Amino acid sequence: MHPTDRLQGETPERLSERFGAALTPPEARRIIAHVVQRGGDSLLGVQQLRTTARKAVEAELPIGQVKVLDRQASQEDPFVKFALALPDGAVIETVRIPLERKGRYVVCVSSQVGCAMGCAFCATGTMGLSRNLEAWEIVEQVRLVAAELRASGEGRVHGVVFQGMGEPLHNLDNVLQAIEVMSNPCGLAVDARNITVCTVGIVPGIDRLAGMRTRIRLGISITSAQTALRRSLVPMEGKYPIQEVVEAAKRFHERSGRLVMFAYALMGGVNTTDAEADALAELLKRMPARLSLIDWNPIAGLPYRPPTPEERDRFHDRLAGMGVPVIRRYSGGKDIGAACGQLATESTRKSRPRGAGREPGAPASEAGETSASSDQD
Ligand code: SF4
Numbered sequence: 001m002h003p004t005d006r007l008q009g010e011t012p013e014r015l016s017e018r019f020g021a022a023l024t025p026p027e028a029r030r031i032i033a034h035v036v037q038r039g040g041d042s043l044l045g046v047q048q049l050r051t052t053a054r055k056a057v058e059a060e061l062p063i064g065q066v067k068v069l070d071r072q073a074s075q076e077d078p079f080v081k082f083a084l085a086l087p088d089g090a091v092i093e094t095v096r097i098p099l100e101r102k103g104r105y106v107v108c109v110s111s112q113v114g115c116a117m118g119c120a121f122c123a124t125g126t127m128g129l130s131r132n133l134e135a136w137e138i139v140e141q142v143r144l145v146a147a148e149l150r151a152s153g154e155g156r157v158h159g160v161v162f163q164g165m166g167e168p169l170h171n172l173d174n175v176l177q178a179i180e181v182m183s184n185p186c187g188l189a190v191d192a193r194n195i196t197v198c199t200v201g202i203v204p205g206i207d208r209l210a211g212m213r214t215r216i217r218l219g220i221s222i223t224s225a226q227t228a229l230r231r232s233l234v235p236m237e238g239k240y241p242i243q244e245v246v247e248a249a250k251r252f253h254e255r256s257g258r259l260v261m262f263a264y265a266l267m268g269g270v271n272t273t274d275a276e277a278d279a280l281a282e283l284l285k286r287m288p289a290r291l292s293l294i295d296w297n298p299i300a301g302l303p304y305r306p307p308t309p310e311e312r313d314r315f316h317d318r319l320a321g322m323g324v325p326v327i328r329r330y331s332g333g334k335d336i337g338a339a340c341g342q343l344a345t346e347s348t349r350k351s352r353p354r355g356a357g358r359e360p361g362a363p364a365s366e367a368g369e370t371s372a373s374s375d376q377d
Contacts, residue, residue, distance in 0.1 A: 004134050005134065005136065006062055006063060006064030007031065007032070007035045007036075007057070007064070007136070008035060008036055008063070008139045008181070009064075009134060009139060009174075009177060010032060010061065010136075010181065011180050011186070012025065012029040012031075012032045012184070013028075014180075015028040015031065015032065019053075019057065022053060022056045023053045023056065026048070027048070027049050027050070027053050030047060031046055032184070032186045036139065036143060036181060036184075037187065037188065039143060039147050041063055042063070043057060043058055043063075064137070064140060065087060066084050066087075066137065066141075066144065067084065067085040068082055068083075068084060068144065069083040069084060069085045069091060070083040072336040074332060074333045075335055076332065076333075077098075077332040078098040079095060079096065079098070079333030079336065080095070080333075081333060081336045082094045082095070082145070084140075086133075090130055092110040092133070092141070092164070093110060093164060093165060094107060094108065094110060094144070094145065094164060095108040095333060096108075097161075097332070103155030103156065104156065104158040105145070105149060105154075105155055105156070105157055105158060106157070106158060106159040106160065106161055106194075107141060107142045107145045107146075107157055107159075107161070108160075108161050108164050109138055109141045109160060109161070109163075109164050110133065110138075110164035110165035111133055111162050111164070111166035111167070111171050111175055112129060112130075112165060112167065112171055113127075113129070113132075113133065113166070115129055115165060115166050116128065116170070117167055118235050119223070119233060119234050119235070120233045121223075123299045124165045127165070132166075132171040132174060133174060134174055135175075135177035135181065136181075138175065139181045139182060139187070139188070141164075146188060157188065157190055158194055159190065159195060160195045160196070161195075162175060162197045162198055163196075163219070167200055167202065168197050168205075169205025170205070172205050172208060179195055183195065192215040192216050193216070195217065196216065196261065197217070197219065198219035198220070198221065198261075198263070199220055200220075200236050201221070201240050201248075202240060203240045203244055206218065206220075206245070206248040206249060206251070207252075209256075210248070210252040210254075210255045211255070213255055215256070216258075217258055218252050218256075218261070219261040220245060220262050221234075221262075221263050221264075222242060222262055222264050222283075222291075223264070223265060223271065224242075224276060225276065227241060229276070246283055246284070249287065249289070253288055253289075259290060260287075260289045260290075261290055261292060262291045262292070263291075263329075264291060264292065265294055266294065266296055266307040266315065267296040267304045268296075268304075268305045268306055268307040268308055268311050269305070272311040272312070274314075274318060276315075277315050277318040277319050278318075278322075280319060280324070281323075281324050285323075289325070290326075291319065291324055291326045291327070292326075292328070292329045293312070293327070293328050293329065294329040295307060295331055312328070316328060
């Protein structure tokens with residue numbers, strides 16, 4: 001087992017398999033429920049756990065520590081952004097998103113420290129990639145929010161969306177392991193159907209998900225349906241053209257039966273033209289999907305702007321007129337930098353040329369639609 005593994009990244013089944021006869025399945029379930037569900041910081045609090053079993057687990061799998069560095073509640077809407085410190089000093093951001101139904105929340109999680117994709121319109125893209133998150137570091141983001149909601153009586157975590165920092169399909173092994181824990185009844189018991197993995201369009205990752213016949217949802221950030229424009233905004237377009245991404249999304253839909261969510265960040269005067277709407281309609285025809293339009297959010301130093309109401313309405317109405325199932329999404333938390341595309345932590349920000357997207361290891365919360373919006377209500 002990797003030295004950075006922690007108990008919060010384990011399911012009872014994985015634990016049983018690892019420790020064999022040294023740990024009974026009920027003991028494994030009690031340990032995970034104690035640590036993941038109840039946030040226990042020591043195995044001494046686990047009931048009906050033999051001392052030999054406790055010591056065996058303690059010797060190999062510590063309980064991971066993530067600290068809340070900062071908590072910012074929006075003054076404009078009920079969004080909350082958390083800055084979390086990881087054991088190596090890296091800082092990531094996580095956003096608590098309210099759903100329309102009172103008492104239900106979605107947690108927007110990060111999957112990497114920074115992002116390698118280098119999308120031109122995204123704050124996270126300015127950071128470069130530091131490293132992948134371990135499965136337990138992803139689980140901890142959800143657990144911390146769930147614990148706060150429980151303690152305050154505000155509600156519960158209904159779903160999770162991988163739209164924070166990082167491209168989840170470039171850290172897919174750890175993302176899938178984290179999803180196993182989140183959806184395990186002894187873990188966080190989040191229904192896998194309410195977990196959405198959002199990508200800028202990494203075709204092999206989409207195909208891997210399709211082959212798994214998973215119950216999770218897939219989200220894809222389009223940004224533009226026109227090759228030249230998309231390439232200038234999303235460097236990965238050069239490797240995985242959006243037409244191939246949509247074909248992969250079709251395969252995912254055919255094998256999983258799950259509707260694919262397409263997200264589109266509207267940048268006024270850039271990707272809100274009639275030609276863009278027409279290209280988008282052409283791209284999505286014969287593709288069972290839902291398209292969410294969301295305003296791009298201002299980020300200091302980037303040469304873009306949100307759409308005007310007229311641009312937004314015209315773009316929406318043109319798509320709807322061509323039969324595209326399109327909806328508008330609200331992106332909250334702008335005043336705390338929690339809105340889509342705004343996540344970036346100064347402590348891990350590195351100077352890096354824009355547009356230098358690269359593949360290995362990293363990237364991002366589905367393109368620019370980073371956090372602060374959810375298709376789950
Ligand atoms: Fe990375 Fe997503 Fe930002 Fe692109 S939009 S740089 S993939 S976080």
